[in-house]
Amino acid sequence: xxxxxxxxxxxxxxxxxxxxxxxxxxxxxxxxxxxxxxxxxxxxxxxxxxxxxxxxxxxxxxxxxxxxxxxxxxxxxxxxxxxxxxxxxxxxxxxxxxxxxxxxxxxxxxxxxxxxxxxxxxxxxxxxx
Amino acid sequence: xxxxxxxxxxxxxxxxxxxxxxxxxxxxxxxxxxxxxxxxxxxxxxxxxxxxxxxxxxxxxxxxxxxxxxxxxxxxxxxxxxxxxxxxxxxxxxxxxxxxxxxxxxxxxxxxxxxxxxxxxxxxxxxxxxxxxxxxxxxxxxxxxxxxxxxxxxxxxxxxxxxxxxxxxxxxxxxxxxxxxxxxxxxxxxxxxxxxxxxxxxxxxxxxxxxxxxxxxxxxxxxxxxxxxxxxxxxxxxxxxxxxxxxxxxxxxxxxxxxxxxxxxxxxxxxxxxxxxxxxxxxxxxxxxxxxxxxxxxxxxxxxxxxxxxxxxxxxxxxxxxxxxxxxxxxxxxxxxxxxxxxxxxxxxxxxxxxxxx
Numbered sequence: 072x073x074x075x076x077x078x079x080x081x082x083x084x085x086x087x088x089x090x091x092x093x094x095x096x097x098x099x100x101x102x103x104x105x106x107x108x109x110x111x112x113x114x115x116x117x118x119x120x121x122x123x124x125x126x127x128x129x130x131x132x133x134x135x136x137x138x139x140x141x142x143x144x145x146x147x148x149x150x151x152x153x154x155x156x157x158x159x160x161x162x163x164x165x166x167x168x169x170x171x172x173x174x175x176x177x178x179x180x181x182x183x184x185x186x187x188x189x190x191x192x193x194x195x196x197x198x199x200x
Numbered sequence: 201x202x203x204x205x206x207x208x209x210x211x212x213x214x215x216x217x218x219x220x221x222x223x224x225x226x227x228x229x230x231x232x233x234x235x236x237x238x239x240x241x242x243x244x245x246x247x248x249x250x251x252x253x254x255x256x257x258x259x260x261x262x263x264x265x266x267x268x269x270x271x272x273x274x275x276x277x278x279x280x281x282x283x284x285x286x287x288x289x290x291x292x293x294x295x296x297x298x299x300x301x302x303x304x305x306x307x308x309x310x311x312x313x314x315x316x317x318x319x320x321x322x323x324x325x326x327x328x329x330x331x332x333x334x335x336x337x338x339x340x341x342x343x344x345x346x347x348x349x350x351x352x353x354x355x356x357x358x359x360x361x362x363x364x365x366x367x368x369x370x371x372x373x374x375x376x377x378x379x380x381x382x383x384x385x386x387x388x389x390x391x392x393x394x395x396x397x398x399x400x401x402x403x404x405x406x407x408x409x410x411x412x413x414x415x416x417x418x419x420x421x422x423x424x425x426x427x428x429x430x431x432x433x434x435x436x437x438x439x440x441x442x443x444x445x446x447x448x449x450x451x452x453x454x455x456x457x458x459x460x461x462x463x464x465x466x467x468x469x470x471x472x473x474x475x476x477x478x479x480x481x482x483x484x485x486x487x488x489x490x491x492x493x494x495x496x497x498x499x500x501x502x503x504x505x506x507x508x509x510x511x512x513x514x515x516x517x518x519x520x521x522x523x524x525x526x527x528x529x530x531x532x533x534x535x536x537x538x539x540x541x542x543x544x545x546x547x548x549x550x551x552x553x554x555x556x557x558x
Contacts, residue, residue: 108217108421109234111508112487112515130536132487134233134508135421137536163232 072102072195075167079182080191081143086167089182094149094173099131099140101166102195107133110159115151115172122146122174124181129171131162144181146174205250206343206403214417222316224251226420233421237510240389240426241553244349245418246410251315254342254397255322258308259334266301266309268462269328271445273455277303283373283386286453287445288321289464293471294441295448297321298433300386302375310375310382312344312395314435328463342382343403345396347415348426350552352393356383359409360396367394388423390430390551425507428516431479431547437490438477438504438518444468447520448504449477475501478525479547480517480533481557484540488517488533495532495539498522503533511550512557518547 074080079087084103088096104110112132122128122142129140150173155161161169176182186194202225211218216227227248229236239245257265266274272286282303288296297317302310313321318338325336347356357364366378367385372392375384382397398406411417424434433439439448446454446468454468480503482488488506501521509516517533525531527546532539545557 108229109232112485114486132508134425134510135228137487137489 072105073167074100074102074188074192074195076188078167079143079185079187080194081141081185082194083141085140085143087143087182087185088170090173093179094175095144095146095182096170096173097140097143098170099162099166100191103138104162104166107131107138108135109133110162113156113159113162113171115156116148118148118151120148122148131159140171142174143185144174145177147177149173149175203251205248206400207248207250207345207407210404210407211248211417214411216417216419219420221251221420224315226251227417229419229421230417233419233425234510236416236418236422237425239416240349240391240418240422241511241550242350244347244351244355244393244415245422246407246415247346247348247418247423248407249344249346249395250400250403252344253313253315253318253322254339254344255311255313255325256308256337256339257311257325257329257334258337259332260307261333262307262309265329265332265334267460269325270299270301271454271462271464273458273460274301274303274309275458275460277301277309279374280304281370281374281376283375283384287439287450288324289445289462289468290441291463291467292441293444293464293467295435295439295443295445295450296324296441298435298439298450302384304377316436341400342397343400345398345403345406345410346387346389346393347396347410348387348389348391348393348418350392352391352415353385355410355413355415356394356396358413359406388430388432389426390432390548391426425510428505428507428518429509429511429548429550431518431549433518434505443520444471444473444475446471446473447475447477449518474523475520476523476525477504477518477520478527479545479549479557480506480519480531480542481512481545481549482515482517482533482540482542483530486515486535486538486540488515488535488542493534494519494521494542495534496521496525496529498524509549511553512555516549517542
């Protein structure tokens, strides 16, 4: 399962990318979509909503189950990807291209507290046992 | 320790994602549940249903025994090979299990029961059989493979030389014994097809033979979306020991007209009927799931099974709601923090690859 080295990760299986403009982009990992199976519904947070770290803010549903998506860090929602709401299967095809929403961090240093690829890899492997 | 079917290694070789399904290590999908669903609706697929249990009831008084044991009337079974769907009730009228009974001869009826209830079912049957001149024999020596879809029968005829001659004229819901095979024109998908019982030792070879003929393996994930589209109840979800079968869409299987007495009959006759099982189609975006609360103008109900329907491309559900709400009515379903709109419909929702919902 691919775990790109240039992203950060949460224990709840979100990936986080830091953008040049200081915002961060959030999606769910390839491992998460593999666990969930065929995606059929995505609900993103509303643009303008302020989120606390760890707050439930979005939902992805596969044929099999619904799963909450959590804010990886505190911040304000500045964009939501309408394309994946229209075509949730894009998450199955490429979880790291199918971003869900973008946050303007309340504190840009918060991203550093997230897991790096090696730590996330270790988490995924530990959950497999 | 999870129980394994004789096809466990074959599933792993074919790339299955395995899950704990009621204590059995079973394939949930082999990649994409949705693709597998369409494969069965449009062509042909095969299911490992070895976790279900075949029970043979043999002896001089089998028919008399079954008259009391099950709620449907086994006297409808007069031709060898004919099958009957029925509930087996407890004295309170709750559903111990739903099952299929095949009539072979007057001293041999074959019953197929659900995986999760198998031990309970056999214990109950043995208890009811006490003092009767008959035997109740679980057949874990038999494997079961379901081949389903519009091309299912043709593929089985290719896989089992000689089977076509004995089963081509056979109508749905009938079975025939042929060599070491028991070939039944039954299934759980709303498609044509066969359920084949065969010796465990031959199961893996048969699975690979069918695969080599282009029959794709299908996991339990697609089995659930297929059966729900076909409007078929799932034990433990749409009915169980706590529910009244007359409120679960099973009234057509409960014989209250004949003089025949059966376990649970008196309890059913004494119960009020306040609920009905209906289909729902979600009008808003989202996915309906079991246990979500349904609000109707006559009070609240509950979804018993819900999923995304690959054929309809929208969410569908079976729900137990108050009487008096007819197809066409709009209801509201609590999905997480929202009230979503759904339409009451008659089920089945889909057959042979097409929507039945207007």
